[in-house]
Amino acid sequence: MTGSWPDDDVILYDGVCIFCSRWVRFVATRDIERRFRFTAIQSPYGTRLAQAFGIDPDDPDTNAVVHSGVAWFKSDAALTVLSSLPGWRWTRALFAVPKPLRDVAYSLVARNRYRIFGKYDECFVPDAEMRARVME
Incomplete structure (x- = not known):
């Protein structure tokens, strides 16, 4: 966290x-309180957020969440x-699992995410209901 x-x-x-x-x-489907909002790293807002936390917007190696004022x-x-x-x-x-072990597994998936799951040509466009929760 930082x-x-x-x-x-x-x-x-x-x-x-x-x-x-x-x-x-x-997350959006299960977040019945509609607590979470979303921003793609490719959006102006997402790029500013990524840069503020030292994430390269052109080669992101992590997702992030700001929760209770902490990233x-x-x-x-x-x-x-x-x-x-x-x-x-x-x-x-699962927080009891040592962070280095959890992050090794996370990083393995993150590094190979395009190869395993694929990549869109452009940012995915959410449906109308979810659109209200997107920050650009």
Whole structure:
């Protein structure tokens, strides 16, 4: 974790990554309180957020979430989001796994995400309901 950001509960993701876009849809579907908002790293807002936290917008190696005023990265980001969703609170137990081990697994998927899951030519466009939760 590092730094802070004025907006809270914002998920930064790679908008051309099919896996990342599915992650966003997964969260949006289960986030019945509509707490989380989303920004693609390729958007102006997402690029500013990434740069503020030292993430290269042209070659992102992590997603991030700003939650409770703190930026979380890699496996911490994923678990922070998951453990905030109804029915997924059990994932808090995974924080007991040492961070270096969790981040090795995270980084392995992140490094190979385009090869394994594919890549969109352009940022994925959310449906109308989700569009209200997208920050550009």
